[in-house]
Amino acid sequence: MAETTLSKSTQTTRIAIIGNPNVGKSTIFNYLTGLNQKIGNYPGVTVDKKTGFFHHNGEHFEILDLPGTYSLFPNSEDEIIAHRVLNNTHLETRPDYVLMVIDSTQLSRGLFLATQLIDLGINLAIVLNMADIAEKKSIEIRTFELFKNLGVPILQTDARNQKGLDQIKNLISQRNFTQAPTFLNILEVIPEGLLKQVRDKFDLENNYQAYQMIRFGAKDKAILEAVRIWLQQLCQTEKFNLEEAQLEETKIRYAKITDLVNKSLFKKTAPKPKSNLDRLFLHSVGGYLVFLAILLIIFQAIFSWASYPMDWIDGFFADLGGWIQSSLPDGPLTRLLAEGVIPGIGGVVIFIPQIALLFGFLAILEDTGYMSRVVFLMDRWMRPFGLHGKSIVPLVSGVACAIPGVMAARNISNWKEKMITILVTPLMSCSARLPVYIILIGLTVPDETVAGFVNLQALALLGLYLLGILGVLATSFILKSILKTDEKSFLMTELPSYRIPRWGDVGITMVEKSKTFVLEAGKVILAISIVLWVLASYGPPARMDEIRSQGEARLENVLEEEQIAEIEAETSAKLLENSFIGIMGRAIEPVIKPLGYDWKIGIALITSFAAREVFISTMATIYSIGGDVEDDLTIREKLDQQINANTGEKTFNKATAFSLMVFYVFAMQCMSTLAVVKRETKSWKWPLIQTIYMSGLAYLMAFITFQIFS
């Protein structure tokens, strides 16, 4: 009894895909929609709304990929979304049809959710996926028996190997979904009088919907407060114990499912033996060594592979800026475009190789089933700091770049653990800090070997990384007692069987994550870079004009190219000194003096708020190094000659350089991270708190460092 109603508002038919975690939902979603996907937001929550489109015989279908869930009773933000979409809570539009994906080897667990959907009165079809694994495990499912008892269409597929997927397309285009008769009579659990009152008040179609309404009435903030209070009072007057009812429902439902599974499933297997891979990967010592080795390989790959495309991107945007400057008539607009907008966009695009690669690796680890093993191994070491086993992924990613790290934190379902993870991840020393560390270490730490093999410079670098990790742990520990949540922290996770990754899905993840970053964080980054450019290029007009004409006057008398370059470099240094940012740098000098910095370093601190590596290029401009700023040695020699006007000593003595390095270990100094934190927490509150905290911590630690070494 296929239904053919189209949704009233448009000609597009809306279909939601739902299922337990790790059942191949995303593969089916990717197969149907390809790259024709869109990531949006659900109002009020941080969960991404994944929709996609596919066309068949001139008809349009909108596919909604719901977050994986075990039941309609939500434990996390992810799961509450499924509930809202299916129950038509006024903020969401209910889909016309629902496609339920079940792992064939986990039939009972899948049917638990499927029969709840049936009871809600949803137009449903079931896909029994992972037929290949079921076959390997000698599990045979009699689909006809299931169909007879459930009353909804059932398909068998093996999405990983692309088998049976065309059947799904046919099923959708024929709208072969069914509203089946109720599976479990909820009246066994809840008195009819109560349900009737709720049904009448909200004009609901059936008792199970009424039951859902009661369940969520008290919890879901998307429901009006008056309604919530009405529902709570109703439960009180009727002396209805919701928790008891849920447990009872679960028990009865599982009992009925077990009967059904006994009838429809043949299994010839003995109890599953321990996997040999797990003997190694979950080993008390070997497991950690393997994890460490995998990390080393990933970082090696990210640092060596990503640097090529990053250099190309860097070069391309530099050339583009130069081309615009030389081919368009000179003026404020051209300069804004060439020096503000283009480098701003370049500053966003430059992160794509790292983000894409890191998410590629994470997708592979996730898809093979290895990631949940890491969670298993690390949970115990994360918990004392208010973190979850799942926090290890963002933290480790943070060593490459905090941006994908913060984005990866969304897999953590507990709000408090997720927030702590997001807030501390930028304290891990990322790759953008490396150039700053290297120049300053080269300047002040002798290239000597102690104790036979330990290089002092390497030791200093290691010290900075460890300092960052210490910052992460200490901050987490503090946040643990500050942040409050009612959610109970738990780790109940499946350790799925090992599998070969689905390369297509890995590719789509890489594209989608990069796209999300560019589109969502890119806007903020672009805006801040333009503001910073304006501040660095403009100053009090009279003063700026004077410097320019002085520079031109000096140029008139010289012919040698070397001298010309020198004068031009000096002029641009003077211009920067007198720009608004220069004025700001001077203004903050009293504040940063206790850290051992002069106003020139102050300017670099302000400009490098955009991104830490900007510190180097600003230093190059301000000390009028000119020429090739990429050459570390030139910068280093030049910096080494600088004299601090306040003290008459070398500007970059040990105390100042150490203090600066420590400052960069802790300071936020990355607007891209800021933009991503804003995106992930859906508010400016957290990125602001984070910036204030990190800057404060950086100041304090840099102060202490300076005092120790001076």
Next chain:
Amino acid sequence: MRLGDSRPMTADQLPLNHSGKILEILPSPLKINLMELGFLPGKYLTLHHKAPSGGPLAFQMDETLLALRSKEAALIRIELI
């Protein structure tokens, strides 16, 4: 714990590589989560892995390997088999 001893215990006390039959899930806010995952009276589970230093436990139940923290496993009353 001696083999063949059928005193009731909770799943976190199960010795490594031993199996038990679930008797009941003790009351707790997490009871519903455990039941939804398939931890139901009458099912058999085997402790396959223990993370070091009191970390999570991995139980094989039917076709699935499931990880729980020990305080969650302590909610599952079993008899050793």
